[in-house]
Amino acid sequence: MTKKQKISKQNEKDHRPFRYQSLHERLNNININVVHRIRYHDTNNLQDTDDLIRTSYFHQSLQHWSTLNFSEAYSKIYQKLLPLANSLEQVIYNREQIILLIRQSLNEYNPLIIETLLDLIVQLARDLQSDFYIYYKQYLFTDIINLLINSKKQQQNEINTQLLEQIFQCLTYLFKYLWRIMLKDLANLYELYSKYLFSSKIINTLTTNYEYIRSFAAESFAYLLRKIENYQSFIDYLFNTKERDENELDSLVLVFSETCKNVQSTFHSCTKSLLLCLLKKIIEKPEIIQLCIKKIYLLLIQHTNKQYVEILWNCLMIVYRTINHNNINDYLIYEIFYEIFQLLIDHKMIIDINLCYEFLTIIKINEYNEFLKIHYKTIFKLMKQITINKQIIEIYYQFVEQTSSLVLYQETRKIFQCDLNEKLSNEFYISLWKQVLKKTNNQQEIINYFVDYIIIERKNFNMILSLNDNDQTILDKINLLKTKKKFLIKDKITENGLKLIQLFIQNTLSMIDDTQILLTGQLWRALILLNSLSEKDSNTLLFTNTHLEKLSSQLINEPLPSSSSSSIIALTLLELISSNQLFSTTFWYTILKQEFQSELYLFCTxxxxxxxxxxxxxxxxxxxxxxxNLSSFNSNIRLLSLYILSSFISNKINQNHIILNCLQCEQCPLNVYEYRTKIIYLQKLSIDFILLNNQSSLFHLSMYYLLGILCSNFTPLWTISIELLGSYGNKAIEYIGHQYFWSIINEKFQLIKQHNELKLIEQINDKLINEYIENLNKKNHDNEINEQSIDYIQYRINLFQILNYFPHECEQKIKIIFPIIFEFFSNEYYDNLLSLGLFNQYKISYKNSTIINLKKLSKNLSIKTLETILNLLKQFHHYQQCTIWYLKQLIELNSWNSDQIDEPDYERRLNSYKQITKEISTLENIDKNKNEFLCLFYHCLYELHYSINDLSLREYASQCIHLFLKQIPLYQSYLLTEIRTILKQSTISIHIRNEFIRLLGLIIDINIDNDDLNDLKRLRNYNDIEIDFFHNITHVQNHRRLRALKRFKLIHDEQTFHLTTIINYLLPIVCSFINDVINDDKQDINDDIVFICLTTLCQILPWIKYNQLFISYFRQLTTTTKRTLNLIQKRCLTKTISAIIDGFHFQLNNNETNSE
Structure with a gap:
């Protein structure tokens, strides 16, 4: 593909050496001459036969490539083609033979002549013109596309980008030379393209580069579409002949968008006519063209800017104005136009607000609910972009007569939920509430709208209390509820709305004795409305002490109802507390006796x-x-209970109180950034610290709290919690009491057995209350660990680990422990094994045998027996031992020090490497294809790459990789890909690069199939290691590394290395000497052998690689925006560029107008 130097703008960083030109640019750069015509032998003024020969482009190309391509394959085809193409007449006469020979060579997929063959095809097209198009359509196009597919298969699903470039360039020239002929056969040509470049077949074959290929196909086809005078017939053909699948429609989107695009955000002259045809098609085939036209507009909007977007507006409005809106009943048509309009709004492409007003007011009447919704949604988006004035409000409410109150409020509440509420005038609110009151006779529905509006406003102003708020935040929010301007004022909700609200509040307070008023949420609604009225409007509607006494008496004397109604009561109490209504301590104690684990009641208290x-x-x-509650699995219940208990402590300056320490620990966010602070507070729950502060009577509280925090989904807390609880079993059990201590332990075991999940707040049928509860449960800490899924198996293991700290105490309480063990074996342990298919016996037989065995054991049950059972419990889930071993090794390889979380646990990691080494050494053939080993292999590569300072880990990882490569040959190809990537990274560390070069030397020794590796074997010397290339190139001494380059130069002079070997391995190794100097990794290069080797390799490189190499170093010397180079680095770069220039080996022809 043609390369074009990109000129950077001033002060703009651009370090790309070149950029790929678009099809439009490449086509414009092609030099087109008048097509040669056949000249006969009796033509006058012919000086010699050379004039006749030059009339054939194909013959000229044959001669041209004979001086460039010396491969045996080209020599053979050259000898066959030359006698057939000595003149243009011969080319035309022998065209079938020529095309047959080219096809045969093309289908051999020989990379040495593919570029040559593609150029010959182009030149043949220039000679034959319309005669060539027949063969192109019949099979040549297919043969060219198959080059991509076969190239991918040969290179293990990796597309050859150089071949991709050559194919694209060939197709580009063919379009230029044949476009007039193709235009006459556009429909058939499109079907050809859609079959090979737009279909699902090519997607499945070329998943990696498909988008790039499809983009080229669309861009090339767009070149033809720009030549069409009338688009209507072609668009009718596309959308009327047959159904197009999704992939083909996406490709059409690219075709049409590329047709319209021009350079620098502008549009082609054909854009208007094409878009008009497509937009008119919406009226005829809205279902088919819906996604297509929206995506076209999206791509065009993304292409342009506000300066050139006018044509998109004009096309849209021209078609939309012509629609007879009285005769169209298909809502989908309006949806398409409105969604295009929304795209223009979303991308801030509003050029004239009057156009927007016109678009929105063309339709006068429409009763479709779906259309009404998209109308309100569109104006909502428009409001975000412009100043809200009277006209836009009138447009918003223009269909209000046809809109139901439900749809009207649901769409308008979206405006309330965003930041537009501050921009809205009172007129907007009056229009809304006036229409809602007019359309709705249901008083309850209107009240719900008002309450929902208040909840939204409270949320916008951060006035809703949250379960996780600290004390100061709660006080600030309550103060805000009192002092903030009220939401329900006559200027917003109209006088009728205010009267309706006042009447509702008055009727509700008058019926406060009725239990249903409380249970249905009517009282809660009335209180929210009352607290949102201004003082002037609520003078006669006070919630008096009489009302409070009646409510308190009702709640104390009667049992609380079911959980759903109970939540409504809790919200009612919360609203009363927020408005300064006082309840006694006795009242709250009575309430909590019935609902002590309810989050909402705890929050109110x-x-x-x-x-x-x-x-x-x-x-x-x-x-x-x-x-x-302190041992609850729900962190909110623990936190709220600690808040309540801490309110009884008068002297909170004493930070050593157990309850305050637990509260501060619970307040710390559960994440990796704050967990150390959490551990500090946990350490204050140690026995010695509690005894030092004379709080032995509260040992049971700290025990409850530690059992609660043990369920946290955060591993670093488990160890310290288990240790503290274990110490309680040894030393604090006397203070707590033996029986009380074991009752607490047994209670947690029973809780796990029943699998009691977190007590979630039950969903209520009332949407308003559900929404309010969701706001209450909003988390304050974004980084907090999710605690909603409790791992009961892990929690049970943690409890058993606690018992390990006091075995003698456990032996005395065997009557408590035995049922726990037995229940686990009979109900859970066997079920897990049965589900895995390990046992064939029925559960009852297993249970009977277990009873007999356990009765025998119970006679002499000692601590050893208990330890045996505990060890068995830890291993019950290890069914697939092999898979578990892999997972365990991965965990061990990534283990961190429990005391210092940022420090690796070297002992565990090194032990894991030893086990992996032992396992790989004895690996059998049947296990070599397991994916688990591949995970371990890639982890070793990761360790080798990133563990720069951990020499021991790198050494072990390297040993494992050696074993992997010897035992599993398939992994050699994976490693070669990684090695090539590492060598080509200019900023990679010297140590990492040397490690991978050593691995390259190892693969060279054991691989016999790879041509590049066999080529590199010449650098090995097994007899004298002192002159071995791979030993010296990785040596720590610089003169030994330079000696390796001298050795390479001698071997290369004797016999040249393969081009792929040079590009993939040798050139990056030579360039690493230069890159190390540029990156300040070492001092200047004192020996010219580096630059001599560089020149030698450059003399073999193809133009693309040579140009890339030259520009990459030249840019570093000339670009000063990245960083400042010192004198040594500049000198090194200068020598490098000189060496590359010395290796220039391309022939330049001054007579050629089209240079590389």
């Missing part, structure tokens, strides 16, 4: 105790009531 002082006499009662 916490806020009430925060605002009002508590009665200290209830401290012990609340401890007894809430202690079990």
């Amino acid at each position: 916490r806020i009430s105790f925060l605002i009002n002082n508590t009665e200290e006499d209830y401290f012990d009662k609340f401890i007894e009531l809430l202690k079990i």
Whole structure:
């Protein structure tokens, strides 16, 4: 593909050595001469036969390539073609034989002559013109495309980009020379293209580069479409003849968008006529063209800017104005036009607001609900882009008569939820509420709209209390609820709306004795409305002490209802507390006795105790009531219970109180950044610290809390929690009491057995209340670990690990432990094994045998027996031992020090490498294809690449890779890909590069199939290691490395290395000496052998690689925006560029107008 030097703008960084030109640019750069015509032998003024020969482009190309391509394959075809093409007449007469010979050579897929053959095809097309198109359509196009497919198969699913470039260039020239002929046969040509370049077949074959290939095909076909005078017939053919699949439609999108695009964000002159035809097609075939036209507009909008977008607006409006809106009943047509309009709005392409107004007001009447929704959605997007004025409000409400109150409010509430609420005038609100009141006779529905609006406004102003808020945040929000301007004022909700709200509140308060008023949420709604009214409007609607006493008496004297109604009651109490209504400590104790694990009631109690002082006499009662909450699996319940208990502590300056330490620990976010602080507070729950502060009576509280935090989904907390609980079993059990201690342990085992999941707040049928509860449960910490999925198996293992700390105490309580073990064996352990198919016996037989065995064991059950059972429990899930071994090794290889989380656990990692080495050494053939080994192999490569400072880990990883390569030959190809990537990275560390070069030397020794590796074997010397290339090139001493280059130069002079060997391996190794100097990894190069080798290799490189190499170094010397080079680096770059120039070996012909 033609390369074009890109001129960077001022102060703009551009380090790309070249860029690929688009099809438009490449086509314009082609030099087109008048097509040669046949001249007969009796033509006058013929000086010699050379004039006749030059009339054939094909003959000239044959001669040209005879001086460039010396391969045996080209010599053979040259000898066959030359007698057939000495003149243009011969070319025309022998065209079938010539094409047959070219096809035969093309289908051999010989990379040495593919570029030559493609050029010959182009020149033959220039000579034959219309005669050539027959063969092109019949099989030549297919043969050219098959080059891509076969190239991918030969290179293991990797497309040869050089071949890709050559094919694209060939097709580009063919389009230029044959476009007039192709235009006459456009429909058949499109079917040919769609079959090979737009179909699912090519997608499945060329998944990697398909988008690039399809883009070229679309761009090339667009070149033809620009020549069409009337697009309507071709578009009718595309959308009327047959159904197009999704891939073909996507390709058509690219074709049409490329047809319209021009350079520098502008559009081609054909854009208007093409878009008009496509937009008119919406009316005829809306289902087919829907996705197509929207994507076309999207690509065109992304291509252009506001300066040139006018043509897109004009085309849209011209067609939209011509629609007879009275006769069209298909909503889909309107949807397409509105979605295109939305695309223009979303990309901020509004050039004239009057055009927007015109588009939105063309339709006068429409009763389709779906259309009404998209109308409101469109204006909502427009409001975000422009200033909201009276005219846009009128347009928004123009279909209000046809819109139901439900649709109207649902679409308008989206505006309330965004940041537009500050821009809206009172007129907008009045129009909304006026229409809602007019259309709805259901008072409850209107009240729900008002309450929903208040909830949205509270959320926008951050006035909704959250379960995770700290004390100061809660006080600020409550103060904001009191002082913030009220949302329900007459200027917004109209006088009728205000009267309706006042009447609803008055009727609700008058019926406060009715239980249904409370349970249905009517009282909650009335309180929210009351707190949102201005003081002037709510003077006669006060919630008095009489109302409060009646409500309190009702809740205390009657049992709380089901959980759904109970949540409604809790929200009602929360609204009362927020409005400064006081409840006694006795009231809250009575409520929590019935719902001590309800998050909402705990939250209400916490806020009430925060605002009002508590009665200290209830401290012990609340401890007894809430202690079990401290071990809850729900972090919110633990936190709220600790907040409530801490409110009874008058002297909070004493930071060593157990409850305050637990509270501070629970307040710390559960993430890797804050967990160390959490551990500090956990350490204050140690036995010695508690005894030092004379709080031995509260040992049971800290035990409950540690059992609760043990369920956290965060591994670093498990170890310290288990150790602390284990120490309680040894030293604190006397303070807690033996029976009480074991009752707590047994309670947690029973809880796991029942698999009690987190007590989630039940969903209620009332949408408003559900939405409010969701806002209450909003998390404050984005990085917090998810605790909603408890691993009960791991929690049970943790509990058993606690028992390991006090085995003698366990032996005395065998009557408690034995049922736990037995239940596990009979109900869970066997079920897991049965599901894996390990046992064929029925469960009852297993249970009977287990009972007999356990009865025998119970006679002399000792600590050893208990340890045996515990070890068995840890291993019960290891069914697939082999897979578990792989996973275990991966975990060990990535283990970190538990004391210092940023430090690797070297002992575990090194032990794992030893086990892997042992396993690989004894690997059998049947196991060599397992993917698990590939995971370990890639981990070793990762260790080799990134563990720069960990020499021991790198050494072990290298040993494992050696074994992998010897035992599993398939992995050699994976490693070669990695080696080529490492060698070509200019900024890679010297140590990493040397390690991979050593691996390259190893593969050379054991591989016999790869041609490049066999070529590199000449650099090996097994007799004298001192002159071995791979030993010296990785040596720590620089003169030994330079000696390796001298050795390479001598061997190369004797017999030249293969081109692929040079490009993939040798050239990157030579360039690494230069890159190390540029990257400040070493001092200047004192020996010219590096530059001599570079010149030698450059003399063999093809033009593309040579040009890339030259520009990459030349840019570093001339570009100063990246970094400043010192004198040594500049001198090294200068020598490098000189060496590359010395290796220039391309023949330049001054007479050629089209130079490389």
